[in-house]
Amino acid sequence: MTQTAANPHSPADVFTGLPVGEAGLAEAHALYRGMTVVRAVELEIEKMHRLGRMSGSFHSSLGQEAAAVGVCAALRDGDMVTSTHRGHGHALAKGVPMEGVFAELFGRTSGVSGGRGGSMHLHDRPSGFLGENAIVAGGLPWAAGAAWARRRRGGDDIAVAFIGDGGFAQGVTHETLLLARFWASPCLIVCENNGLAHSMPSDRLFGAPGSIARIVEGTGMHARYVDGRDVVAVAETAREMVARVRAGTPAFLECGVYRVRPHSLSDPDYRYRPKSAGPDWLALNDPIANLRTRLEAHAANRVARIDAEVAAEVEAARDRAEAAERPPAAAAKSFVYTSPELQNHA
Amino acid sequence: MREVKYAEAVRAALEAEMAADESVVVMGEEVAALGGVFTVTQGLLDRFGDDRVLDSPISEAGVVGFAIGAAAEGMRPVVEIMFSDFVLLALDQIINLGAKIRYMSNGQFSVPLTIRMPGGGGTNHGPQHSQSLESLFAHVPGLVVAMPSNVSDAYWMLRHAIRSDDPVIFLESKNLYFRTSGDIDARTGPDGFGARVARPGGDVTVVSAGRMVERCVLAADELAAEGVACEVIDLRYLWPLDTASIEASLRRTGKLAVVSEAVEFCGWGGEVAAWAGEHCFESLDGPVVRVGAERVPIPYGHALEDEIVPTTDRIAGELRKLAIY
Numbered sequence: 001m002t003q004t005a006a007n008p009h010s011p012a013d014v015f016t017g018l019p020v021g022e023a024g025l026a027e028a029h030a031l032y033r034g035m036t037v038v039r040a041v042e043l044e045i046e047k048m049h050r051l052g053r054m055s056g057s058f059h060s061s062l063g064q065e066a067a068a069v070g071v072c073a074a075l076r077d078g079d080m081v082t083s084t085h086r087g088h089g090h091a092l093a094k095g096v097p098m099e100g101v102f103a104e105l106f107g108r109t110s111g112v113s114g115g116r117g118g119s120m121h122l123h124d125r126p127s128g129f130l131g132e133n134a135i136v137a138g139g140l141p142w143a144a145g146a147a148w149a150r151r152r153r154g155g156d157d158i159a160v161a162f163i164g165d166g167g168f169a170q171g172v173t174h175e176t177l178l179l180a181r182f183w184a185s186p187c188l189i190v191c192e193n194n195g196l197a198h199s200m201p202s203d204r205l206f207g208a209p210g211s212i213a214r215i216v217e218g219t220g221m222h223a224r225y226v227d228g229r230d231v232v233a234v235a236e237t238a239r240e241m242v243a244r245v246r247a248g249t250p251a252f253l254e255c256g257v258y259r260v261r262p263h264s265l266s267d268p269d270y271r272y273r274p275k276s277a278g279p280d281w282l283a284l285n286d287p288i289a290n291l292r293t294r295l296e297a298h299a300a301n302r303v304a305r306i307d308a309e310v311a312a313e314v315e316a317a318r319d320r321a322e323a324a325e326r327p328p329a330a331a332a333k334s335f336v337y338t339s340p341e342l343q344n345h346a
Numbered sequence: 347m348r349e350v351k352y353a354e355a356v357r358a359a360l361e362a363e364m365a366a367d368e369s370v371v372v373m374g375e376e377v378a379a380l381g382g383v384f385t386v387t388q389g390l391l392d393r394f395g396d397d398r399v400l401d402s403p404i405s406e407a408g409v410v411g412f413a414i415g416a417a418a419e420g421m422r423p424v425v426e427i428m429f430s431d432f433v434l435l436a437l438d439q440i441i442n443l444g445a446k447i448r449y450m451s452n453g454q455f456s457v458p459l460t461i462r463m464p465g466g467g468g469t470n471h472g473p474q475h476s477q478s479l480e481s482l483f484a485h486v487p488g489l490v491v492a493m494p495s496n497v498s499d500a501y502w503m504l505r506h507a508i509r510s511d512d513p514v515i516f517l518e519s520k521n522l523y524f525r526t527s528g529d530i531d532a533r534t535g536p537d538g539f540g541a542r543v544a545r546p547g548g549d550v551t552v553v554s555a556g557r558m559v560e561r562c563v564l565a566a567d568e569l570a571a572e573g574v575a576c577e578v579i580d581l582r583y584l585w586p587l588d589t590a591s592i593e594a595s596l597r598r599t600g601k602l603a604v605v606s607e608a609v610e611f612c613g614w615g616g617e618v619a620a621w622a623g624e625h626c627f628e629s630l631d632g633p634v635v636r637v638g639a640e641r642v643p644i645p646y647g648h649a650l651e652d653e654i655v656p657t658t659d660r661i662a663g664e665l666r667k668l669a670i671y
Binding site for chain 2: 112113114116121123124125131133134135138139140141142143145146147148149153171175178179182183185334335336337338339342345346
């Protein structure tokens with residue numbers, strides 16, 4: 001690990017330069033679009049909750065978009081991703097259709113999980129998005145096992161398991177770190193250190209950002225830290241790690257981000273941090289705004305066009321999703337078992 | 347087929363399925379070089395190699411989760427949990443993930459996973475190595491719970507489990523591993539999820555599973571000498587529960603006892619009793635009797651264990667009382 005850990009809590013211009021040449025600029029615009037999609041979808045979901053058109057819980061990844069989008073930019077379609085309760089960004093970045101995400105949160109049949117999973121159970125196999133998991137770090141061994149199985153059956157697909165700093169405290173995380181190395185599973189574990197495990201500050205548990213990567217490095221696994229405010233840096237680092245994983249060894253990437261929103265919609269976060277903490281951080285560190293400023297210096301129209309396209313796309317997808325059918329009553333009991341005999345018995 | 351021990355029958359089933367299907371792999375603590383602490387996986391490493399017989403670290407949750415992930419991508423892993431008590435470390439992965447992936451994903455994934463574990467008492471292993479946790483698994487949607495009571499079932503039910511496209515909790519009895527031998531029935535393949543009649547009779551229906559079936563048959567032998575014919579039904583699976591077999595027997599006998607090695611309170615025996623009360627009320631000529639373990643940890647020595655887990659004497663005594671109605 002060669003990088004110095006930057007504290008994503010403090011404002012600093014950490015941004016690397018834009019990729020050079022027209023291809024580099026095109027990629028930067030694609031990253032910008034990817035982050036804009038995540039932001040716009042999640043803001044729309046918040047709005048739907050405010051208006052009472054969606055129900056249940058929702059965990060926003062606002063401010064963390066660069067981690068999801070930067071890492072997934074380094075993946076191929078056939079690669080797999082497991083995620084967390086805060087996984088809408090990972091899903092969208094891996095290519096899960098926005099309408100399927102909206103429909104799932106509206107509880108519609110056309111939702112990626114048929115309207116039976118909801119916000120924390122998006123699953124979309126065609127996109128390689130194995131699924132979110134509402135149990136902290138619960139999806140990590142799934143990714144390791146899936147990557148191992150895929151490799152045994154031929155091909156060089158890999159899996160990425162997103163966890164958070166909270167997930168790094170789970171026993172199964174450490175078990176899987178060991179197992180992935182021991183059984184040579186081609187998986188990349190991405191720990192989004194967003195500064196808070198619900199109300200527990202990450203630095204109280206682990207120290208400054210970068211400490212988690214150092215702990216993992218001590219286990220013998222290749223580990224790096226990257227500042228998650230800079231999507232270009234995340235994508236570059238992820239590409240290096242993904243290449244290593246594709247060659248057959250697991251690796252670990254800690255991504256320093258910040259959780260701008262409360263833990264969930266119902267979380268009174270003012271009890272454990274200043275009310276202004278999220279907005280203040282965003283004002284100085286927003287990964288989208290910062291990339292936008294740099295891109296606008298090249299071609300302002302191009303960025304504005306992306307913003308407009310994404311906004312229209314989100315609105316249309318939300319409309320179609322909300323207008324879709326609700327599942328029939330019989331759907332409540334389907335797919336408990338694969339075997340028809342057992343399913344009929346269920 | 348030659349007479350084999352229960353542990354050998356389990357091994358023979360693993361060998362048969364591994365030979366038939368390359369996607370079947372065995373994972374667990376000490377399963378490779380050592381061949382399992384109960385010798386069940388002995389010889390598999392030599393025959394199938396270390397990429398199909400994998401020694402794992404002592405990480406039950408990680409290994410089970412890993413196997414779930416592999417199963418969802420088309421492998422058929424068989425995980426050995428050294429003692430069923432240790433599966434408690436992996437319950438999140440089993441219950442929150444393995445049992446639910448199919449449902450949560452709206453049918454996008456299947457989990458063809460078998461988790462084998464020796465459970466129950468009778469081997470003086472003490473309170474953290476002797477529990478009967480089957481009721482807990484029977485409670486969870488998405489799981490199959492298998493409990494073979496004899497050599498032939500150990501063989502065919504395991505082959506069935508490994509071929510199943512759904513996760514199976516396969517509860518072996520470590521007490522039976524070396525104590526019980528017999529022939530493996532000649533069949534062309536596994537049969538379904540039905541119960542079997544372990545001993546026919548027309549006066550009292552005795553429903554049991556796993557290691558307790560043997561004691562029920564012995565108790566029935568005692569009562570037969572006294573002129574009471576007990577029909578012992580070996581459920582073989584706690585889920586799916588073969589209620590048709592229970593009902594068919596109960597319609598003839600009018601009396602039902604349920605015998606479990608699991609703790610009686612909130613146990614699967616209560617489920618069978620309640621089901622019979624709801625569906626066979628008019629056939630019942632007496633109270634439905636449960637004979638299960640006391641709600642106490644399983645102590646070390648036989649003398650103490652016999653105070654907690656149903657013995658042949660206790661079962662026979664309860665059946666005698668029931669027969670009077």
